[in-house]
Amino acid sequence: MIEYQKKIQNIAERLLNEKKVDVVLGFKKGTIPMMNQPCLVRVPDETQKLVWDSNCGINLTNYLTNRKERIGIIAKGCDTRNIVTHIVENKIKREQLVIIGVPCTGMIDKAKINGLMVNEIAEVSEHNQEITITDSRGATKTIQKKEVLQSNCSICKYKNPVIYDELVADLVPESKDIDRYEDIRKIESMASSEKFKFFEDMLSTCIRCYACRNACPLCYCPTCFVDESKPQWLGKGMDPIDIRTFHFLRAYHCAGRCTDCGSCERACPMDITVRQFTKKLEKDCVELFGWEAGLTLDKRPPLDHYKTNDPQSFIK
Amino acid sequence: MEYERILSASGPTGGHLVRLSDKKEPKKIAWLQCIGSRDMNRCDNAYCSAVCCMYAIKEAVISKEHSGDDLDCAIFFMDMRTHGKEFERYYDNAKTKKGIRFIRSRVHTINPVQGTDDLEVRYVTEDGRILNETFDMIVLSVGLEIPKEIVELSKKLNIELTSSKFSKTGTFKPVDSSRKGIYVCGAFQGPKDIPQAVVDASAAAAAAGEILSSARNTLTKKPEIIPEIDVMGDRPRIGVFVCKCGINIAGVVNVPDVSKYAETLPYVEYATDNLFSCSQDTQDKMAQLIKEKGLNRVVVAACTPKTHEPLFQETLKNAGINKYLFEMANIRNHDSWVHKDSPEAATEKAKDLVRMAVAKVAMLQPLKEAELQVNQTALVIGGGISGLVAAKTLSNQGYESHIVEKDSTLGGQAKSIYKTTTNEIVADELKQLINDVTTDSKIHVHLNTTIKKVDGFVGNFQTTLVGNATETVIPHGVTIMATGASAYKPSEYEFGKDSRIITSLDLDQKLINHDPMLKQLQSAVFIQCVGSRENNRLYCSRVCCTHSIHNAIELKELNPNMDIYILYRDIRTYGERELLYRKARDLGVIFIRYSVNNKPSVAIQNGKMSISVTDHVLNRPIIIETDLLTLASALIPNPAEDLAQFFKLPLNEDGFFVERHAKLGPSEFATDGVFLCGTAHYPKPIDESIAQAKAAASRAVTLLARKNIFTSGQVAFINPVNCSSCGICISICPYSAPSFIEKGPFTGKAQINPVLCKGCGLCVASCRSGAIHHNGYDNGQIFNQLFAITELPN
Amino acid sequence: MADWEPKIVSFFCNWCTYGAADLAGVGRMQYPPYFRVVRIPCTGRMHPKFFLSALREGVDGVWVSG
Numbered sequence A: 001m002i003e004y005q006k007k008i009q010n011i012a013e014r015l016l017n018e019k020k021v022d023v024v025l026g027f028k029k030g031t032i033p034m035m036n037q038p039c040l041v042r043v044p045d046e047t048q049k050l051v052w053d054s055n056c057g058i059n060l061t062n063y064l065t066n067r068k069e070r071i072g073i074i075a076k077g078c079d080t081r082n083i084v085t086h087i088v089e090n091k092i093k094r095e096q097l098v099i100i101g102v103p104c105t106g107m108i109d110k111a112k113i114n115g116l117m118v119n120e121i122a123e124v125s126e127h128n129q130e131i132t133i134t135d136s137r138g139a140t141k142t143i144q145k146k147e148v149l150q151s152n153c154s155i156c157k158y159k160n161p162v163i164y165d166e167l168v169a170d171l172v173p174e175s176k177d178i179d180r181y182e183d184i185r186k187i188e189s190m191a192s193s194e195k196f197k198f199f200e201d202m203l204s205t206c207i208r209c210y211a212c213r214n215a216c217p218l219c220y221c222p223t224c225f226v227d228e229s230k231p232q233w234l235g236k237g238m239d240p241i242d243i244r245t246f247h248f249l250r251a252y253h254c255a256g257r258c259t260d261c262g263s264c265e266r267a268c269p270m271d272i273t274v275r276q277f278t279k280k281l282e283k284d285c286v287e288l289f290g291w292e293a294g295l296t297l298d299k300r301p302p303l304d305h306y307k308t309n310d311p312q313s314f315i316k
Numbered sequence B: 001m002e003y004e005r006i007l008s009a010s011g012p013t014g015g016h017l018v019r020l021s022d023k024k025e026p027k028k029i030a031w032l033q034c035i036g037s038r039d040m041n042r043c044d045n046a047y048c049s050a051v052c053c054m055y056a057i058k059e060a061v062i063s064k065e066h067s068g069d070d071l072d073c074a075i076f077f078m079d080m081r082t083h084g085k086e087f088e089r090y091y092d093n094a095k096t097k098k099g100i101r102f103i104r105s106r107v108h109t110i111n112p113v114q115g116t117d118d119l120e121v122r123y124v125t126e127d128g129r130i131l132n133e134t135f136d137m138i139v140l141s142v143g144l145e146i147p148k149e150i151v152e153l154s155k156k157l158n159i160e161l162t163s164s165k166f167s168k169t170g171t172f173k174p175v176d177s178s179r180k181g182i183y184v185c186g187a188f189q190g191p192k193d194i195p196q197a198v199v200d201a202s203a204a205a206a207a208a209g210e211i212l213s214s215a216r217n218t219l220t221k222k223p224e225i226i227p228e229i230d231v232m233g234d235r236p237r238i239g240v241f242v243c244k245c246g247i248n249i250a251g252v253v254n255v256p257d258v259s260k261y262a263e264t265l266p267y268v269e270y271a272t273d274n275l276f277s278c279s280q281d282t283q284d285k286m287a288q289l290i291k292e293k294g295l296n297r298v299v300v301a302a303c304t305p306k307t308h309e310p311l312f313q314e315t316l317k318n319a320g321i322n323k324y325l326f327e328m329a330n331i332r333n334h335d336s337w338v339h340k341d342s343p344e345a346a347t348e349k350a351k352d353l354v355r356m357a358v359a360k361v362a363m364l365q366p367l368k369e370a371e372l373q374v375n376q377t378a379l380v381i382g383g384g385i386s387g388l389v390a391a392k393t394l395s396n397q398g399y400e401s402h403i404v405e406k407d408s409t410l411g412g413q414a415k416s417i418y419k420t421t422t423n424e425i426v427a428d429e430l431k432q433l434i435n436d437v438t439t440d441s442k443i444h445v446h447l448n449t450t451i452k453k454v455d456g457f458v459g460n461f462q463t464t465l466v467g468n469a470t471e472t473v474i475p476h477g478v479t480i481m482a483t484g485a486s487a488y489k490p491s492e493y494e495f496g497k498d499s500r501i502i503t504s505l506d507l508d509q510k511l512i513n514h515d516p517m518l519k520q521l522q523s524a525v526f527i528q529c530v531g532s533r534e535n536n537r538l539y540c541s542r543v544c545c546t547h548s549i550h551n552a553i554e555l556k557e558l559n560p561n562m563d564i565y566i567l568y569r570d571i572r573t574y575g576e577r578e579l580l581y582r583k584a585r586d587l588g589v590i591f592i593r594y595s596v597n598n599k600p601s602v603a604i605q606n607g608k609m610s611i612s613v614t615d616h617v618l619n620r621p622i623i624i625e626t627d628l629l630t631l632a633s634a635l636i637p638n639p640a641e642d643l644a645q646f647f648k649l650p651l652n653e654d655g656f657f658v659e660r661h662a663k664l665g666p667s668e669f670a671t672d673g674v675f676l677c678g679t680a681h682y683p684k685p686i687d688e689s690i691a692q693a694k695a696a697a698s699r700a701v702t703l704l705a706r707k708n709i710f711t712s713g714q715v716a717f718i719n720p721v722n723c724s725s726c727g728i729c730i731s732i733c734p735y736s737a738p739s740f741i742e743k744g745p746f747t748g749k750a751q752i753n754p755v756l757c758k759g760c761g762l763c764v765a766s767c768r769s770g771a772i773h774h775n776g777y778d779n780g781q782i783f784n785q786l787f788a789i790t791e792l793p794n
Numbered sequence C: 001m002a003d004w005e006p007k008i009v010s011f012f013c014n015w016c017t018y019g020a021a022d023l024a025g026v027g028r029m030q031y032p033p034y035f036r037v038v039r040i041p042c043t044g045r046m047h048p049k050f051f052l053s054a055l056r057e058g059v060d061g062v063w064v065s066g
Ligand SMILES: Cc1cc2nc3c(=O)[nH]c(=O)nc-3n(C[C@H](O)[C@H](O)[C@H](O)COP(=O)(O)OP(=O)(O)OC[C@H]3O[C@@H](n4cnc5c(N)ncnc54)[C@H](O)[C@@H]3O)c2cc1C
Pocket: B381, B382, B383, B384, B385, B386, B387, B404, B405, B406, B407, B410, B411, B412, B413, B414, B417, B419, B420, B421, B449, B450, B451, B482, B483, B484, B485, B486, B487, B504, B505, B543, B544, B546, B547, B633, B634, B635, B638, B639, B640, B643, B677, B678, B679, B680, B684, B685, B686, B687, B689
C-alpha cells in the first residue's frame, strides 16, 4: 500500500505543478483508526498528506457533483464506474477530470475488525495482504485481509478502474466466477409473508438519518423525494411504513446506476445492510437488460430509455 | 361472421364459446377455407376474397385463447394467403406455437354424425388420400361478394364493373370509377381487408378533394368566442352534477343519495342530479348554474369521459370557465352497468368515485393550449411512384411540395417493371407521371439529394437537404415517407453463377427490351418466395406470385410451346389476381408446390441447367431441365434508420416503417405531421402504392388545410429549480419534447416543448428529482384521488 | 375470508384499459365492485410513488393496466 501512496502523491504533485488540475481529490489520515477522510489538495506541497490504504472505502465521486474546476480524482474500480455515471448524467464533464485510477484489492470492514478485539483499537496497519491490529493495551493480532473485507469488496467484479488517465500500479487480476447474488436469491425465494418479516426486521433499527443517501454519489437531487412537501405524500417521522417507503424508492432510484461501491452500507451507523435493496435491482438489470452500471460513457441505464422491444416477461 | 359474434363479448353468448344447437362447449373446430371464393362450380366467384385465410387463423387463435390449449383447431385450405403486414409471422406463430393444425386439402363433403350434433368432414389430401375426421363445429370461411342491389346501383350510376362485379379501376387510378367524379373505395373496388379499405377511403377522399379544392373553406362558419373568467388563486367552488342517464345509472345507483353525499364534500358549492346530463337543455341549465352559483370547477358523475368529456368541456367554455377545470366520475360504464345486482355496493362505489373526482378537480388549474401556425408546404421523401403521386395529389389540392430523391432519376422501382396485371405498360404511365410532376410549378424536385438533419415539429419542420455538395434548409409543415423497397439479391439457387439464372426484375428488363432470346426458350422455371417467408424475413413479399404468373403468361404468349414451371409454396394471387392464376393454368403453366424444408435445388452440368424439386402430388423428386430460371426475390425495405431517427419513427424488425395503427391508421405515423405510403410501409403492387400515396396526401391535407393547430393543454412541464440536469427526460421521451436550456439563469436545466409533448407522463414518472409536473395529471392531483379512496363516506 | 371486501386501486391507461373497462360496461359484464379506477394518460405516467402511496394509504392492492 505504501507504494500506492507514494505513487499517488507523486502523480498529484505533478498534476498540480503542471497545472493540469486545480485540485486533487483524495484521502488524508483521519483522527480515529480506520477512518480516512476525503480531502482536497490545491498546492503541490500538500500532496504529502495524501494517504492510501484499505480504509478508503468512501466513494469520492460523491464530491464531484456539479463542481466547476479541473479535478484530479483518486478512484478505485467502483468509484470509476460512478464517475462514468456522473459523466453520463451531466454531473461533471469528462474534460474536467484527470482520473487517477487505483487497482483495488478491497477495503476492510471496520465493524469486522472491531469485533475481533475486546479492547478499543489503537492502530491498524497492513502489510501485503495482512492486517495487524493493536489495541489500547498493546495487544496485537494479525489476520488475512480477505477475512475482514467489506462484503461488497469480497464479491467485486471490477477491482480495476474502468476509465482512467493515470494508473498508480499494475492492474490486479479480477476475480472470476463469483456469485454476486446468493443473498438476493435467498430473499427472492421467501414467501411474501416471510419477506415482509425480513424487511421489517432488517429496517427496524433504521433511524432515518439519511447517512446512506448522503454517502451515495447517485443521490444528488436538489430536493430528494423524501423532502418533498407539495404534495406531502410521505411522512417525515419514524413510521415503519415511511421508513420502508424511503428505502424502496431510494433503491429504485439507483436501479441500473448503483455500482455496489458499498458507501451507503459503510455509512450506516446502525449496520443495516441496505445494499440488499440495490443489489436486487442490480440483478434484475443484469438478467433483463444485460446491463451493468457505469461501464460505458455512450449508453444510458436501461430505465432511461423508451424502447418498444423492452423485455416484458416480468409483466404477469 | 356468425362465429365472430359468438366470440365477441357483446355477442349472443356473451363471448362464451358454445355450439349454438346444444350449447355444448366444442372440443374440436374446423375451418373450411375458400367457401364461395376461387370456385366456378358452385358459385360464380372466380376471385379470391383475400381476407378469409387471415380471419380464419385469427378466429382459431382467439378460440384457443378463450378455451385453452385443449381445444383442437384445424384449418382446411388450398393455399394459405397471409400476404398482409405481420400476417406471415402470425401464421407461423399459429402453426408452431399455438398448435393450430393446417391441413392442405380439398374438402369433399360434410356429413352429420347420426345421433349427435357432430359433423364429419371428408377430404382429399394433396397426395390423393381420402380421409375422414369428425368435428364438433365447422366454421365456413365465406368470401366477399357484391350484393345484387349494388350491381343495380352501379348500372344506374353508369359505372363499369369487372367480370367479378367489382368496380372497374385502373392500376394508375385505383379509386377512379369508370365515370368521372365518382370514386370508389373498400371492398367494392375489390376484395380487401380493413387497412387496405382505410387506405382506399382516404385516397378516394383525396381524389374528391382534388376536384373540389377550389371550394375549400367557402362554407365554414366561425363560432362565437366567450371570454374566459380568471379563477387563478380563487378558492375552489365545485359543482357536482350526478346523472341518472335515464335508468342506465338510476336503475342501480341511488342517484339522489349520491348527489346529497356530494354536497357534503369539501369545496362543493352545489350538487344536483339530472335525468340526462348530456341533453341540450341540461347543458344550458348547467352553464347557467355555473354562472349563477359562481362555480369555478365542475364534476359530472355520469358515463365515460372518453366519449362525453369534450361535450361537457364545451359547456364549461360556454360558461366562461377554462375547459380543463373539469373531471368526470364514471358511474355508468364502470359502475351501474357492471354491478347490476349489487345496488348498494354500486351506490357506495359511486360515492367513492365522486369523492375522488372532487378531490382531483379541486387541485386542477386552468390550462392553456399552445397554438401553432402550420407551414403549408410538404416534404416528400422518395421519388418513386408513391412519392410522385403524393406530391401530385397535394399539388392538385393547391399545396406546394418538395420531393427528395437520392437517386439521379425519378420513378424508383417502377422503372424496372414491365406491365401491370391489367396490361398497362408501366414505363408509359410513369413517363406521363414524371412529366406531370416536373412541369408542375408547385412541385420542386431535388435529385441526388438526401436528408442530413431535421429540426422542428408538426407544422414547422426545418429539414436540411444535401445534394450536389450543397446544403439547403427547407421549411415545411408535414412530411411524407415514401422511401420504398428494393429487390433482394439472392444468394441461393446458384444466383450469379450462370447468366441463365435471373431475378423477376431481370426478366422484366428482357421483356421491356423485347429480348429475342425469350422466344427461343424451350423451358422456363420460376422459383417463388426467394428470400421471403423464412428465417429472418418472415413476411410475404405480396407481389411476386402475381408477378411471376403474369410473366409466365407473357412467355406463353410469346411461345405457346414453351414449358413453364412455377415452383411455389402457396400461390397468393389475392383478389381478382386469382383470375390470372386460372388463366396461367389454362394456358398450361405447371405449378409445383415445394416445402420450405425441402427446397428445390439447381445443378449445372456440361452447360445444362436442371432443377430438382419434390413434387407434392407424386411425393417424389422430379428433375426439370430448363433454359431460364427466374427467382422471385423478396422486397426488402430501403434503409431508413437515419430518417426513422430524425423523425422519431418506429421501424419493425424487418425494416419497414410502423404505422400509427395497423388497421385504422395505415398511412400515418404516431408522430404528428408525418405520413407514410408505398413499399416503405410494406410490399405492395403499384395500384396499392398509388392508393396509399393518395391516402397519405389526403391525411396530410387534413393538417395543411388548417392555418393553425391547438395542442392539448395536458402536457408536462419542468420546474428548473428542482431539475438536476440528469438528462433522463431527454433520453426517455418518445417524442423528443424535452431539451436542455441553452441560455439564461437556468442554463443546463431541462425544459419541455409543449407543442411536441403528448402528455404521456413517462418523463414525469422517470424524473427522480420530482422536477417534472403534469398538467391535468400532476402528482398532487393523483395523490389526492388516492387519499380520497380510503376515506370512508359519511 | 369469504366476505372480505378488498379495496383495490386500478390505474388504467386512458387509451386502452380505460376504454376496455368502458366496453366491459357496454357489454354488461359483471364483476365485483372492489376496484376504484384512476385514469392516467398512459401507463408511462405510472410512478412508483403511486404504488407506495396507495399501499401506504391502506388499499389492499394496486392494479396497473395499459
Ligand atoms: C421485385 C419487385 C417486383 C415487383 N413487381 C410488381 C408487379 O409486378 N406489379 C406491381 O404492381 N408492382 C410490383 N412491384 C411493386 C412496385 O414496384 C411498388 O409498388 C412501387 O414501385 C412502389 O413505389 P414506392 O414509391 O413506394 O417505392 P420505390 O419505387 O422503391 O421508390 C422509393 C424511392 O425513394 C428513394 N429513396 C429511398 N430512400 C431515400 C432517402 N433516404 N432519401 C431520398 N430518397 C430515398 C429511392 O431511391 C426510390 O427512388 C414490385 C416490386 C419489386 C421490388
